[in-house]
Amino acid sequence: MISGLLTLILLVATASAEADGRLDELVAAVAPDGDRAELDFREVRHSPLLSEPLVVTGRIWRDHRGHLVRETVEPRRATYTLTSSMIVIERPGRAPRNHSLAHAPELAVLYHGLSALLGGDADALRERFEHELTRDESGWRLQLRPRDGQLAESVSVLSLSGEGDQIQRFELALAEGETIETELSRQP
Amino acid sequence: MRHVWRPLLALVVLAGAGFFILAGLELDYRLDAFLPAPQTAQQEVVVDQVSGGSAGRLILAAVEGATTPELAQTSRLLAEQWRQLDGVERVDNGDWSAEDGIVDKLMQARFVLAGDVTERVQADAVAEALDERLSELAFAGQRVERLIARDPLGLVETLAADLASAGRTRSVDGVWFDDAGERALLLVHSAHAPFAIDEQSHLLQSLRERFDDTAPDAVDLVLAGAPVIGVASAEASRSDALRLSLWGSAVVLVVLAFAWRSASAMLAGAVPLAAGVVCGLAVTALAFGQVHGLTLAFGFTLLGVALDYPVHLFGHADRRALSATARNIRAPLVLGVASTLIAYIAIWLSDSPGLAQLGAFSAAGLAGAAVATLLLPTLDPALPRRAQPTRVQPVNWPAVPLLLGLAALGFLLWQGEARWSNDLSRLSPIDREQIAADRELRNALGGGDVRYLIAAGGETLEGALQAAETTGELLEKAREDGLIEHWQTPTELLPSARRQQQRLSAWPDPDEMRERLGAADSGFRDEAFEPFLDDLAQAKTRGPIDREFWQGTPLAARLDAQLRETADGWRALIAPVGLDDARALAQFLANGEAPARLVDLAEGSQAMVAAWRREASVSLGIAAGVILLLLGLRLRRPAEILAVALPPAAAVLVTAAAMSYFGGGLSIVHLIGLLLTAGIGLDFALFSRSFRGDPPAMARSRRAINTCALSTGGVFFVLGQSTIGLLQMLGLTVALGILLSWLFTRIGQPR
Numbered sequence: 012m013i014s015g016l017l018t019l020i021l022l023v024a025t026a027s028a029e030a031d032g033r034l035d036e037l038v039a040a041v042a043p044d045g046d047r048a049e050l051d052f053r054e055v056r057h058s059p060l061l062s063e064p065l066v067v068t069g070r071i072w073r074d075h076r077g078h079l080v081r082e083t084v085e086p087r088r089a090t091y092t093l094t095s096s097m098i099v100i101e102r103p104g105r106a107p108r109n110h111s112l113a114h115a116p117e118l119a120v121l122y123h124g125l126s127a128l129l130g131g132d133a134d135a136l137r138e139r140f141e142h143e144l145t146r147d148e149s150g151w152r153l154q155l156r157p158r159d160g161q162l163a164e165s166v167s168v169l170s171l172s173g174e175g176d177q178i179q180r181f182e183l184a185l186a187e188g189e190t191i192e193t194e195l196s197r198q199p
Numbered sequence: 200m201r202h203v204w205r206p207l208l209a210l211v212v213l214a215g216a217g218f219f220i221l222a223g224l225e226l227d228y229r230l231d232a233f234l235p236a237p238q239t240a241q242q243e244v245v246v247d248q249v250s251g252g253s254a255g256r257l258i259l260a261a262v263e264g265a266t267t268p269e270l271a272q273t274s275r276l277l278a279e280q281w282r283q284l285d286g287v288e289r290v291d292n293g294d295w296s297a298e299d300g301i302v303d304k305l306m307q308a309r310f311v312l313a314g315d316v317t318e319r320v321q322a323d324a325v326a327e328a329l330d331e332r333l334s335e336l337a338f339a340g341q342r343v344e345r346l347i348a349r350d351p352l353g354l355v356e357t358l359a360a361d362l363a364s365a366g367r368t369r370s371v372d373g374v375w376f377d378d379a380g381e382r383a384l385l386l387v388h389s390a391h392a393p394f395a396i397d398e399q400s401h402l403l404q405s406l407r408e409r410f411d412d413t414a415p416d417a418v419d420l421v422l423a424g425a426p427v428i429g430v431a432s433a434e435a436s437r438s439d440a441l442r443l444s445l446w447g448s449a450v451v452l453v454v455l456a457f458a459w460r461s462a463s464a465m466l467a468g469a470v471p472l473a474a475g476v477v478c479g480l481a482v483t484a485l486a487f488g489q490v491h492g493l494t495l496a497f498g499f500t501l502l503g504v505a506l507d508y509p510v511h512l513f514g515h516a517d518r519r520a521l522s523a524t525a526r527n528i529r530a531p532l533v534l535g536v537a538s539t540l541i542a543y544i545a546i547w548l549s550d551s552p553g554l555a556q557l558g559a560f561s562a563a564g565l566a567g568a569a570v571a572t573l574l575l576p577t578l579d580p581a582l583p584r585r586a587q588p589t590r591v592q593p594v595n596w597p598a599v600p601l602l603l604g605l606a607a608l609g610f611l612l613w614q615g616e617a618r619w620s621n622d623l624s625r626l627s628p629i630d631r632e633q634i635a636a637d638r639e640l641r642n643a644l645g646g647g648d649v650r651y652l653i654a655a656g657g658e659t660l661e662g663a664l665q666a667a668e669t670t671g672e673l674l675e676k677a678r679e680d681g682l683i684e685h686w687q688t689p690t691e692l693l694p695s696a697r698r699q700q701q702r703l704s705a706w707p708d709p710d711e712m713r714e715r716l717g718a719a720d721s722g723f724r725d726e727a728f729e730p731f732l733d734d735l736a737q738a739k740t741r742g743p744i745d746r747e748f749w750q751g752t753p754l755a756a757r758l759d760a761q762l763r764e765t766a767d768g769w770r771a772l773i774a775p776v777g778l779d780d781a782r783a784l785a786q787f788l789a790n791g792e793a794p795a796r797l798v799d800l801a802e803g804s805q806a807m808v809a810a811w812r813r814e815a816s817v818s819l820g821i822a823a824g825v826i827l828l829l830l831g832l833r834l835r836r837p838a839e840i841l842a843v844a845l846p847p848a849a850a851v852l853v854t855a856a857a858m859s860y861f862g863g864g865l866s867i868v869h870l871i872g873l874l875l876t877a878g879i880g881l882d883f884a885l886f887s888r889s890f891r892g893d894p895p896a897m898a899r900s901r902r903a904i905n906t907c908a909l910s911t912g913g914v915f916f917v918l919g920q921s922t923i924g925l926l927q928m929l930g931l932t933v934a935l936g937i938l939l940s941w942l943f944t945r946i947g948q949p950r
Contacts, residue, residue, distance in 0.1 A: 061724060110373060
């Protein structure tokens with residue numbers, strides 16, 4: 012009986028150690044080598060106000076200061092720079108606007124998740140999120156659930172998936188039920 | 200002991216009466232009571248702003264010492280906490296997201312508030328706006344859907360941004376910051392009147408306590424603004440005044456104890472002063488029903504003349520009964536009192552209510568004190584125990600006061616207008632550093648110069664609003680010329696009914712608007728904007744909004760401050776921001792025949808102080824003439840008149856010249872000090888002159904004058920040590936005046 016329990020503990024320990032190792036491995040693979048490796052993104056947003064879903068396209072990258080920059084081309088040109096606490100919105104012909112990320116929990120989750128992943132910082136991911144990494148023939152799938160209570164109230168899960176060292180899509184599931192799907196592709 | 204109880208009883212009765220009257224008296228702290236009645240519209244604005252204007256209730260707060268996002272968060276939490284406090288009318292920090300009321304009201308009023316309606320509903324403008332909404336949707340998703348459906352043209356966002364920032368303030372994360380982004384800025388509107396110092400003090404304390412509870416330790420709070428300055432100066436003056444009055448009383452006690460060596464005499468000596476205070480209070484209460492705080496302060500000062508009356512009485516006491524002495528000194532005393540009364544009554548006739556109260560209080564107090572002095576023998580006080588004074592050979596050099604007086608007069612004439620100081624701030628006991636901090640914070644807030652206002656008047660509210668709108672159009676041109684950066688006008692919140700109607704009719708009917716929205720082909724569904732079209736239909740049927748519309752929102756207070764009802768109509772106040780050359784703008788407005796004028800509050804208040812002082816000077820000049828006439832009737836011989844009038848006149852002139860030279864100009868406080876000097880000096884001269892035929896009496900008279908000069912002069916010298924400019928000015932003026940009066944009386948009389 013006792014040995015059975017020990018075996019179980021051992022098994023669980025090995026499994027999580029293995030999972031941790033796999034997260035480090037994934038993060039190391041996914042993080043771009045260059046300073047500014049850009050990802051093209053294509054996001055689809057549904058809204059009852061729209062006759063057809065809105066497609067948002069642009070580029071996303073992590074800059075040398077560790078900020079996550081999201082530059083949209085469609086439907087409008089704009090640059091959104093995310094820092095750990097702020098978002099700066101810049102649009103042509105307009106004064107930049109600053110907002111606290113406290114107002115936009117989904118962006119805070121996105122920032123913490125993507126910038127840690129693109130920055131190759133697995134520890135930061137573990138600190139901020141409970142993660143679950145699964146792999147199958149089609150690739151890998153990383154589910155990140157915010158540990159922070161306030162963030163978790165608004166965002167249930169950020170799921171990233173891809174193949175090999177490529178992140179191909181992420182999906183932000185908001186607690187209210189909306190899901191934001193974004194497809195990513197590395198620039199040639 | 201038998202000589203003690205009657206004076207003591209009299210003092211107790213007088214103290215009781217004094218408290219009784221004070222309890223029933225309404226104390227008034229409005230500063231405008233001490234300003235002259237406004238003569239022009241510009242002066243009216245000044246008085247209105249000084250007495251109750253919103254500037255006097257504004258507390259500026261800066262939060263510093265942490266990263267920008269932390270400060271922004273602190274600002275938001277703090278605003279929320281502060282808004283719950285009693286005594287806070289509103290808190291602005293640039294962030295209106297917590298103010299559901301305002302957003303709701305803006306939603307209702309946007310169709311009449313937003314300008315350029317015709318351009319906004321053009322096809323390309325609509326397409327542009329919808330494109331904008333699309334990118335908001337792309338960014339914020341569900342959270343903005345409801346707002347977009349109700350406000351596809353983005354009117355509320357534009358209006359809120361225009362209203363929240365005064366046009367210049369930088370905002371980070373939606374809250375106000377200074378240009379460097381190092382301090383988050385907040386504005387607290389106190390609900391208390393600017394001069395309700397205790398309430399303001401309590402409010403400041405609550406603000407600081409809430410801050411300590413809310414903010415992280417590293418973050419500091421800096422408060423500035425009129426209430427902060429007012430509270431600080433009140434606290435400073437309170438402790439200063441208490442300390443100095445204790446020292447002053449000690450001086451009087453020591454001098455009189457030495458002069459009289461009798462407890463009974465000292466108690467009795469306080470009776471005339473107490474009687475004077477009670478009479479002064481009673482007459483002021485009957486004549487005005489209320490007393491200004493400053494009236495009391497200055498009034499007690501002017502009653503300083505009465506301190507001397509019992510000193511003269513006891514000083515002349517010899518072996519006869521005190522009642523005989525009283526009869527003996529009656530002639531010079533009554534003449535002195537009558538002369539001083541003329542001057543005080545002249546002040547009573549002044550136009551400014553505060554000055555009139557001061558005159559009434561002092562005149563009644565002085566008369567009461569004089570009567571009480573002559574009745575003192577009935578209290579049967581012990582006589583001072585002193586040896587007969589020795590006789591000294593009088594010195595008669597009238598040329599000294601004459602020449603010094605003429606030189607001083609010459610200096611004052613040569614100085615011209617420079618002899619007057621019209622700077623109101625010198626009168627207020629405010630620390631200049633605090634004023635500098637205040638100005639710095641104000642600039643950081645971009646609230647611009649509170650010194651200037653553009654006042655547009657009208658017979659009706661609608662007239663004033665239309666005038667403000669016409670002025671606004673002119674200001675647009677002035678902005679193109681670089682004369683002004685921005686302005687805050689009440690018509691941002693409440694356009695004239697005429698303009699509102701114009702805007703409403705410029706909006707297309709809901710059906711046409713629906714077509715225009717659909718024509719933009721933006722990707723939105725045709726029926727997406729039904730909530731907006733419903734609002735539009737409602738706005739069209741509801742018609743213009745009125746002043747009551749904003750009641751219950753923080754914007755009501757702002758509108759109240761910007762729209763003032765006057766005696767003959769309404770006045771709309773436009774606050775300029777980024778005004779470099781006020782004169783040029785004033786000229787521009789005049790050239791454009793604007794129905795408004797630029798009001799310079801500082802210049803206005805200076806002009807008023809000057810007018811006030813002129814008025815007081817004229818009254819006092821007339822009073823001086825009447826006093827000379829009175830002296831002439833009583834004394835008859837020109838040499839006698841000269842002997843009595845020369846020492847006080849020369850003392851006043853030399854003191855005035857000295858204070859003007861060393862103090863940077865004379866203010867109204869100096870005038871009050873000089874008036875007191877004249878009263879005391881005249882008494883000195885009269886008493887000194889009256890007993891010339893009787894050498895022992897003359898020696899007693901001289902000794903009494905010495906005692907007066909030491910005790911009263913001592914009190915004011917102590918007062919002159921105050922750190923508060925106003926008390927210092929008053930104290931030094933009177934102390935110097937008494938010293939010179941004493942000297943000139945002693946050496947300056949003709950043989």
